[in-house]
Amino acid sequence: MLINKRRMxxxxxxxxxxxxxxxxxxxxxxxxxxxxxxxxxxxxxxxWENMVNIVRQASMIGIIALGVHFVVLLGMFDLSxxxxxxxxGTVIMASQNVFGTDIFLSMILGVVTGCIVGFLxxxxxxxxxxxxxxxxxxxxFIFRSLALWYGSGGALNGNYIRYTELGHGSTWGIPNLVxxxxxxxxxxHIILTKTLLGRYIYAxxxxxxxxxxxxxxxxxxxxxxxxxxxxxxGMGAVFETSRLNSISTSTSGIFYELDVMSAIVIGGSNxxxxxxxxxxxxxxxxxxxxxxxxxxxxxxxxxxxxILKGILVLVILYRKSRKG
Amino acid sequence: xxxxxxNLTKSYFGVTVLDHVNFDLKQGEVHAILGQNGAGKSTxxxxxxGVEEPDNGEIYLDGNLVRIPSTLEAQRLGISTIYQETALVxxxxxxxxxxxxxxxxxxxLFTHYSKxxxxxxxxxxxxxxxxxxxxxxxxxxxxxQQTVAIAKAISxxxxxxxxxxxxxxxxxxxxxxxxxxxxxxxxxxxxxxxxTHRLKEVQGICDRVTILRDGQHxxxxxxxxxxxxEIITYIVGKELSHYFPPVPIEVGEELMRVVxxxxxxxxxxxxxxxxxxxxxxxxxxxxxxxxxxxxxxxxRVRTDEGSIYWRNEKVEFRxxxxxxxxxxxxVDRDRAKAGMFSDMPVSRNLTISGLxxxxxxxxxxxxKEQSKALDAVLQLDIKMIDPEQEIKFxxxxxxxxxxxxxxxxxxxxxxxxxxxxxxxxxxxKSELYVVIHELVQEGKGMIVISSDxxxxxxxxxxxxxxxxxRIVDQILHEFATEERILSAASGLQS
Numbered sequence: 001m002l003i004n005k006r007r008m009x010x011x012x013x014x015x016x017x018x019x020x021x022x023x024x025x026x027x028x029x030x031x032x033x034x035x036x037x038x039x040x041x042x043x044x045x046x047x048w049e050n051m052v053n054i055v056r057q058a059s060m061i062g063i064i065a066l067g068v069h070f071v072v073l074l075g076m077f078d079l080s081x082x083x084x085x086x087x088x089g090t091v092i093m094a095s096q097n098v099f100g101t102d103i104f105l106s107m108i109l110g111v112v113t114g115c116i117v118g119f120l121x122x123x124x125x126x127x128x129x130x131x132x133x134x135x136x137x138x139x140x141f142i143f144r145s146l147a148l149w150y151g152s153g154g155a156l157n158g159n160y161i162r163y164t165e166l167g168h169g170s171t172w173g174i175p176n177l178v179x180x181x182x183x184x185x186x187x188x189h190i191i192l193t194k195t196l197l198g199r200y201i202y203a204x205x206x207x208x209x210x211x212x213x214x215x216x217x218x219x220x221x222x223x224x225x226x227x228x229x230x231x232x233x234g235m236g237a238v239f240e241t242s243r244l245n246s247i248s249t250s251t252s253g254i255f256y257e258l259d260v261m262s263a264i265v266i267g268g269s270n271x272x273x274x275x276x277x278x279x280x281x282x283x284x285x286x287x288x289x290x291x292x293x294x295x296x297x298x299x300x301x302x303x304x305x306x307i308l309k310g311i312l313v314l315v316i317l318y319r320k321s322r323k324g
Numbered sequence: 325x326x327x328x329x330x331n332l333t334k335s336y337f338g339v340t341v342l343d344h345v346n347f348d349l350k351q352g353e354v355h356a357i358l359g360q361n362g363a364g365k366s367t368x369x370x371x372x373x374g375v376e377e378p379d380n381g382e383i384y385l386d387g388n389l390v391r392i393p394s395t396l397e398a399q400r401l402g403i404s405t406i407y408q409e410t411a412l413v414x415x416x417x418x419x420x421x422x423x424x425x426x427x428x429x430x431x432x433l434f435t436h437y438s439k440x441x442x443x444x445x446x447x448x449x450x451x452x453x454x455x456x457x458x459x460x461x462x463x464x465x466x467x468x469q470q471t472v473a474i475a476k477a478i479s480x481x482x483x484x485x486x487x488x489x490x491x492x493x494x495x496x497x498x499x500x501x502x503x504x505x506x507x508x509x510x511x512x513x514x515x516x517x518x519x520t521h522r523l524k525e526v527q528g529i530c531d532r533v534t535i536l537r538d539g540q541h542x543x544x545x546x547x548x549x550x551x552x553x554e555i556i557t558y559i560v561g562k563e564l565s566h567y568f569p570p571v572p573i574e575v576g577e578e579l580m581r582v583v584x585x586x587x588x589x590x591x592x593x594x595x596x597x598x599x600x601x602x603x604x605x606x607x608x609x610x611x612x613x614x615x616x617x618x619x620x621x622x623x624r625v626r627t628d629e630g631s632i633y634w635r636n637e638k639v640e641f642r643x644x645x646x647x648x649x650x651x652x653x654x655v656d657r658d659r660a661k662a663g664m665f666s667d668m669p670v671s672r673n674l675t676i677s678g679l680x681x682x683x684x685x686x687x688x689x690x691x692k693e694q695s696k697a698l699d700a701v702l703q704l705d706i707k708m709i710d711p712e713q714e715i716k717f718x719x720x721x722x723x724x725x726x727x728x729x730x731x732x733x734x735x736x737x738x739x740x741x742x743x744x745x746x747x748x749x750x751x752x753k754s755e756l757y758v759v760i761h762e763l764v765q766e767g768k769g770m771i772v773i774s775s776d777x778x779x780x781x782x783x784x785x786x787x788x789x790x791x792x793x794r795i796v797d798q799i800l801h802e803f804a805t806e807e808r809i810l811s812a813a814s815g816l817q818s
Contacts, residue, residue, distance in 0.1 A: 195686045196679050203676055206665045213624070213662055214677045214730065215648035274667060 027268045027283040034287055038294045045297055052175055058289040059177040060239050062282065065260045065267075066181075066188045067118075067232020069281045070225040072264050073192070073205045075273025076132035078226065080121060080139035081233040081260060082253035087143040088114045088237030089247030093156035103160040110241075111234035117143060118230015122223035132226075140257070151249035158245045167242030177239055184235070189278040201225060205273030262313045263288050270320070288312075325387065326351045326515045327372070327484055332381035334367055341367045343539045344381070349484065349515040354506060356518045356526050356547065358559055359536035360721070360749035365519050368536070369486055372517070373405040374398035404477035405486040412469055412476075414462035419444035421461055422476045447475045451505055465610065467498040474505065485509065486517045491525060492747050495610045495775065496810065503529050521749055523552045537561055560751055567754055568782035569761035571801050575785065576600030578636070579738060579769040582621075585630035590616040591793035594630065598738070603760065603770040605784030607777065607809045613793035614773040615657065618742045621771070622654040623647040634738075648677055653731030655724075657743035663727045666716040670708055671697035673715045673726050678733035700729035704759060721752025728759060738769045745779060757783060777806045791815045 039046035064081050071078040092110035095101045101109070121139055125132050150156075169176050192198035200221050204211040212218050236256070241247050267284025269276025291312070292305050327349040334342040342364045349355050359365050370376040372383070374392040383390055385401055392398050398405075412421045419440045420427075428443070430436040444457035453471055461469060470490060477485055491499045506529055509516060518530055526533055526547055533550055535542040535558045542558050556567075577600050585594040591613035598604050606614045620627050623641025632639050634650055641647045644654070656662040665673055674697045675682060682693050697711050704725040708718055715726055724744070731739055741760075745753045760783065764770055774780050780787050781804045789797040789812040797812035 194688060194690075196683050196688060197686065199672070199676070199679060199688060202668070203665055206667055207661075209662045210665060211676075213622075213644050213654060213656065215645045215680070215734075216676070217643075217645055274665075 025279070027266070027280040027287075031283040031287050031290075034290055034294075038290060042294060042297050045294060048173075050293070050297075052170070052173070054286070054289050054293050055178050056175040057293065058285050059175070059181045060236060061256065061259050061263055061288070062181050062285040063184060063239060064233050064236040064256060065263045065281050065285050066184050066278065067229040067235075068257075068260050069188065069264055069269065069276065069278060070192075070201060070228045071132070072261075072269050072271065073201050073273055073276055074222060074225055075205050075271070076125070076222075076225075077261070078118075078121070078132065078136050078229045079257045080117070080136040080143065081229065081236070082256040083140045083143040083147070084114050084117050084230050084233035085237045085240060085253035085256060086147045086247065086249055087117065088234040089241045089252055090147045090150055090156060090249060092237060092241050093158050093247050094150065096158050096160060097156075103158070103163055106158075107238050110237045111231060114234020114237065115227050115231040118227040118233070119223060121230065122226030125226065126219035126222040147249040151247075153250050155246045155248045158241065161245065163242055163245045167239065167244075177242075180235065184232070185278055185282055192278060197221065197224060202274055205275075207274075259288065262309060265313055266316055325349070326353075326385070328384040328387075329368075329372070330382045330384070332368070332371055332378045332383075334371060334376065334378050341539050342371070342378070345536065345539070345541045347534055347541070347544075349517060351513045351515055352510045353532065354510060354516045354518050354530045356520060356530040356533045357536065358520070358523075358526070358533060358555065359542075360559060360751045363536040363559075363749075364539040365536060366488070367539075369405065369488055369517070369519065372398070372484075373403060373486060399480060399482075402481060402483035403486070404480055404482035404484070405488065406470065406473045406477060406490060407488050412461045412472060415460060417458045417460055418448070418455055418464075418472050418475075419457035421472055422447065422457075422479050424476075426480075443479070444475070447479055450478070450508075451475060452501065467494045467502075467610070470494070470502075471505075482514065484515045484517065486519075488519045489521065489747060490518075491520065491522060497609070499525075521747065523555055523750075526550070526555065527552075535559055556750060559749075567750075567757075569758055571783065572601050572603060572761070572764050572785055573801070575602040576767055579634070581633040581636075583631050583633070585617070585620065585627055585632065587616065587620055587625065587627050589793075591620075591790070593794060596788060596795065598769045598771065600767040600769060601764045602786070603764055603772060603784045605780040605787040606771065606773040606790060607775075607780050607787055608790035608813050610775070612790040612813065614790055615742055616793075617790075618654065618740050618771070618773050621647075622652055622740055624654075648734060648736075649680075651735065651737040652740065653677070653734060653736035653738065654740045655727045655731070655742065655744050657746055659723055659727050664715055664723060667714055669712040670701070670706065670715050670718065670726055671711040674700050674711075674729045675733050677730050678735065681735070696733050700732045703732065704729050705755065719752075721748040721755075724748050724752065724756065725759075728756065732763075736768070738771070739763065740771045740773075742773045743775065744772065745774070745776065753779075777809055780804070780809070781806065789813050 044050055064085070068078050068081060088110040091113045092106045095106045095109050096103065117139060121135055124130055124135050166176050192201065200211065200216040203214065203216055204218055204221055208218065240252055263284040264276070264281050265271065265284070266287055267276065267280035267282070269280060288309065291308060295305050295308065296302065325348050329345065329347040331344045331346065332342055333340065333344055345364065345368065347368070357365050357368065367376070371378050372392070374395045374397050377393055383392060390401065392401065413424065422444050423440050428436040428439045441457045448455055448457065451471055451474065455468065461472060464472065490502060494502065506516060520526070530547040532544060533547050533555070534544045535555070537559065578597055579600050580598040582594055582596050586592040594617060596604065606617070608614045616625070619625050621632065623644050623646055639650060665676070671694060675693050678696065679688060682689050682696065694711070701711060706722050706725045706729065708722065715723055718726070745756060760770060772780065772784060785801055787799045787804050787809065788795050789799065789809055791813055792815070799808060
């Protein structure tokens, strides 16, 4: 009797849950605030064309950030995503030219390349016990250099002209690239909240020693997270190449890793690992994009926009350090 | 009166944790504060040491009303706190730690290293230790680190010293040395607030005792003639009839056999068997190899030689994961570092090791998970408001119950318990003993490594005593005495 009563007590606590639920949506709230302010102060901001524009701009950093999110949850870094993007893009373009592969096969090859590079990163980090920061910086240099060498520092073009319809076209008024982005975001959310892997990733990010002692397959988790991050960067390469049907081995993907990290931090993830949601990261990406879009509309020099991004990241990390 | 606290009240989020508590401390006195986890001891310490400020009430120092808004102010007033986990910088030397923030300066600019070393050496000598002041703190044992923390307090000319469970991780000899130090401080007129779970120490070194229960002051009395049973009654609020459940004598079939297990520099020639329904204790002084053995059995470290048979089958674990698949469970001595996911809810902390049985195609069956977690909560009587509450908000005893519950959910057959009751109160302790008892009655095997001799004697079917990495004595429950264990553990053959 007593036990049953206690059981009932413990299962009927929706009110507390509701409060927690709201607290989890802080980044969504901040995004909405920015959105409202921008809409009120700029006439063009809240128009369908501009909304489509923002979403299209956000899709590139967005898709990569969704992958890197897994790595950040472990308390690690993936600084190689920009270079993974360029090497995957090179594979997409080169495979068409050299082997004459179909565009779909080329895209798959590009994504697989990203996955393999991520896997290698993860393998070295998990088994070689090299810090992720170092490993991925090394990968950043190596794969950028490989792409530059292959493309002699210039651009590589594809030969399937209708490829740009993917990057520029729309379906039902919505940019094509948004659909894969939504699919990836939803799957990432499901993986992190509903599966064993997701649970283990949070556990490992919070307390690696306890995770190992609780039976989490720690090395496998690290490798998988990096493989996911690499795969996402490979998909980023598809996004990038489909815009101009080409990849620039010297400029594509430069600084993407930093944009991605800022978006994730702004989205509320903890760089020490163990905390952060996909919704937060998506909001972080949208916030960054909206801000730079808004500044473009207000004729702020694009050269100055880095300042605001920097300040934003600082403010958020400062608030976190005060709290923690 | 050195320190006087009047009607201190403090609440967090509407929960009153200290309710009009009075307390006073004389010069040259050791005043013990006793109480269960959550009774308000730590909060009281926080108020005195300036970590938190009271909502209500006054603090008088030498009869003057003072406010202690920060730890810095507390230090200025001569109040030093020595915590369970010492707040030292592991990568700095002893001398640097002692003088951290107050380094003697050369020309007011550079650190005067030679002077710092000299001073540090002097203080350490005063405490009866002869470490080299340039040793790195991370190379010291826990008790040695504590000594450095005490040295730090002394160098600040402290007048009130708060010791929060100083003996929790010390061996008997180290305790004796600490008590001698305390005697010296007393004679110098330092007032000591002493927080402990070990009742025996109260008689030995304390002058007065204050007992708190549920945030309220229960009694303050002379320690002399205040016997353990009475103290327990005051702490718990009711008479504790069965401190230990009956020791299991009837044992079942052999569960585990260890033959010639060894790891260089840690333990050698370990042979023992464990049966179903048996509680096997490992006693030994610090660094006698018990913890290392526990880690080796659980696959946390590889062994150099010997073999482990589990249900007559040879097993070799390369990771804790494999051990868990064979239904082993380990409760580590350091639950903060090696056990808890402090930002995760209680329920997820409970189920993390049992997820293998709670998923379908890698997807977690949340309903089943919740129900398993709830079962464990109810079986262990874990006190919390909601299974989705983060574990960090629970008291130490309840956190430890969650660490046990993890293996309940994982349905383990062997429990390796390394200092399972370290730093938790008597109430929670005896509840855990009952849990252990229930589990062995179901035929589980228990290995208990503990430095608390009365716990081993009260709990274990058999006790193996380790000394310098070897098993030197095996004692059946009916022959177990503290004297026999101690003499074997210190290398004197009985």
